[in-house]
Amino acid sequence: MAQRPPLPRPVVGGLLLLAGAVLGYVLGEVFRPRGRAAPPPAAMPFVFPLNDAVVGEEVRLHRGPIVSRWRVAHTTDEEVQVEFVETFEGTPPAGFVPSPASTFVWRRSGFGVPDGFVVRRADPDRIDVGGRSFDCWRLMCHSRAGVRFYWISAEIPVHGVIRIAPDLDGDGAPDAAHQADLLWDSKQGEDPPGEDR
Numbered sequence: 448m449a450q451r452p453p454l455p456r457p458v459v460g461g462l463l464l465l466a467g468a469v470l471g472y473v474l475g476e477v478f479r480p481r482g483r484a485a486p487p488p489a490a491m492p493f494v495f496p497l498n499d500a501v502v503g504e505e506v507r508l509h510r511g512p513i514v515s516r517w518r519v520a521h522t523t524d525e526e527v528q529v530e531f532v533e534t535f536e537g538t539p540p541a542g543f544v545p546s547p548a549s550t551f552v553w554r555r556s557g558f559g560v561p562d563g564f565v566v567r568r569a570d571p572d573r574i575d576v577g578g579r580s581f582d583c584w585r586l587m588c589h590s591r592a593g594v595r596f597y598w599i600s601a602e603i604p605v606h607g608v609i610r611i612a613p614d615l616d617g618d619g620a621p622d623a624a625h626q627a628d629l630l631w632d633s634k635q636g637e638d639p640p641g642e643d644r
Contacts, residue, residue: 491571491582496599496607497555500527503633504604508611510627512536513545517559517605520550528552529559529605559606560597564588574598574610576629581609587619596621603632 505518514534521528529552533545553559558566568587573580583600594614599607609629612621 491584493569493584494601495556495558496601496603496605497527497553497557497559499601500555500605505631505633506603506605506608507630507632508608508627509536509630510625512539513627514630515546515627517608519605524555526552526554527559527605553606558586558588558597558599559608560586560588560595561590563592564590564595572598576609579629583607583609593617594619602634603629604634605632 500519502519507514507516512535516532518530520530531549535543566586567589570585572585573582581600583598586597588595596612597608598610610626612626615622
């Protein structure tokens with residue numbers, strides 16, 4: 448049998464290089480991490496919004512024409528006394544009964560959620576309300592009456608509430624159709640909508 452002549456060195460080198468590239472590609476695909484998660488967000492410190500509340504601070508949320516107002520009336524080193532009133536913008540519909548005016552006393556290291564509610568979970572979140580973006584905390588609060596979600600930020604005065612939404616269908620998610628959003632806060636440095644001070 449006749450022997451074949453050896454392959455020229457450049458051809459052997461090219462074949463070895465090609466084989467190495469194919470092997471490298473295959474091994475890279477086999478050992479490549481799948482579904483790589485995005486890096487975790489930077490740690491967001493939690494600051495209790497009530498910790499620096501001062502007399503006169505105010506925040507207003509609206510759900511349609513219903514406006515809820517919280518105003519700091521008195522403070523001590525440990526507690527904040529807040530007045531709450533609910534009004535209707537314009538002429539209220541027949542049968543509209545606003546919540547009665549109330550006064551709450553909250554600990555500065557608390558959340559300012561209503562009595563009977565227990566904060567079960569706090570998750571970092573980012574929401575847009577009224578043309579402003581907020582890095583905030585979404586609190587999931589439980590009571591015998593149901594579940595409510597509160598979005599809070601130390602950027603907002605009083606108890607820092609930007610949004611409130613109930614969980615009306617019990618699925619563990621906020622009901623956007625019944626949420627109340629930030630309308631105005633005293634840190635904005637301007638008069639509340641529709642009102643001269």
